[in-house]
Structure formats: C-alpha cells, structure tokens
Amino acid sequence: MLKLQRLKTNFYKQNTFKLARALLGKYLVRKIGKKTLIGKIVEVEAYYGPKDKASHASRGRTERTKTMFEKPGTAYIYMIYGMYYCLNIVTEKKEFPAAILIRALEPYCCHPEPSRRVATKSRHDSASASPRRAEPTMTEKLSNGPGKLCQAFKIDKKLNGENLISSKKLYLAKNPQEQISPSQIKKAKRIGVDYAGHYKHKLWRYYLKNNPFVSKR
C-alpha cells in the first residue's frame, strides 16, 4: 500500500531549480469530496524571476501574475489558449516571482467513474521493463501534458492561490520509500516558449528518463 506524507513548508523553501528536480517522483493529491486522485510528477519546468522572458512575471505584477509573487507552496493556476488550465507551484520568497509548471503526471490510481481496472498491476514502477499496459485508464490518457492533467484532476482557477501546505483539496506528498537519483533525471529546453529571446534556450525543463507519461522527449 502506498504510504504518503504531505510535503511541508521546508520542502518548498528550496531554490527553484533544486525544487524542480525534487518534485520529480513526488505525488500530486487532489481530493474531491470523498474521492482522491493521485498522480506522480514526472515532468516539470522552472520559471524564474522577473528577467525570464518566458515567465508571465517578466512583465511585472498584474491581476493574473500576482499569485507568482506569493509565498512558496502556493498554487498558481492560469488559463491558457482559452481552453486549458496549467498548474504551477510557486517558489522562492514572497515578492520574488518564480514557479514550477507541472507538465505531466503518472496516475497512481483511481479514476472511479468507468469500471475500469487500474492498469499498473505491479505497482512500484521498477526500472524493469514492464510489458505494455493493457487498458490505459482514463487518467493515463489524460495526464501527459500540462493542460490535460488539469482537466483530468479537475483543477481550475478556483484553486488559484491555494496553499498546498494546508489545503484539503490539493497538495503534494512523498512516499518516503521512493528516492529519485540524479541519473534518472533528464534536462531539456522548455516547451512552447520560442518568443522568449535567449531564455528559450535555458535547460529549465526536467523529466524522468524513460517515463512514458512525459509529454515530450
């Protein structure tokens, strides 16, 4: 059985780039009434400071971006392309705008609606080659991208500004048994930020090697 411990204030106080790596392998927990959705974080991107041209905060504090200036451990959620939401974890000291975009999740369990088997029978995803998944669950299909995971986990602007340290609806947790080693982490350019001048080349995307839920290699 998966034993999860909620992540506390100190976890969020790490610098943005350390925290981005530390987020890999941690769990996003979403409670909706009596139901709980859980997904392992497998891909993230860092957006750091007012000079990062790819960051919404590069043009200062606005109605939308004010959440990025909040204290670490706050959820920053915005609408993108009129159709999707994106979930970020605010980092750094209050008043310094930085956040980490959650780009992909590996669902752990429990999309209850259709009576479908949870596909991962052998659950600790070992490094060993698991043969192809039989029936992908709904969540599996729907959480391999920043917009899709918000859809699957029913995350929208109502949760913008939520404090992940105290929230009953949305938080992060770890399985103390599970450790991610640096060799499992791959660094890459961020997606969809070609407009960002030289900041578009920054290797501020991190993902778990060989994880099938990563949005792009």
Place this chain on the structure above:
DNA sequence: CCTGGGATTTTCT
C-alpha cells in the same frame, strides 16, 4: 517522421 493550422477566451497593450 515532421510541419502547420484551428479551436477558444483571457489577459494585457
């Protein structure tokens, strides 16, 4: 394999 366009609406100039 890759490239390009359309959907759709909030946000900021």
Place this chain on the structure above:
DNA sequence: GAAAATCCCAGGA
C-alpha cells in the same frame, strides 16, 4: 487587437 507556459488532427515527405 494580438498573443498565448496547449492540444489534436490532417497532410506531406
């Protein structure tokens, strides 16, 4: 009025 931290699908090589 233009752009956007996306996604999906169609069409070409």
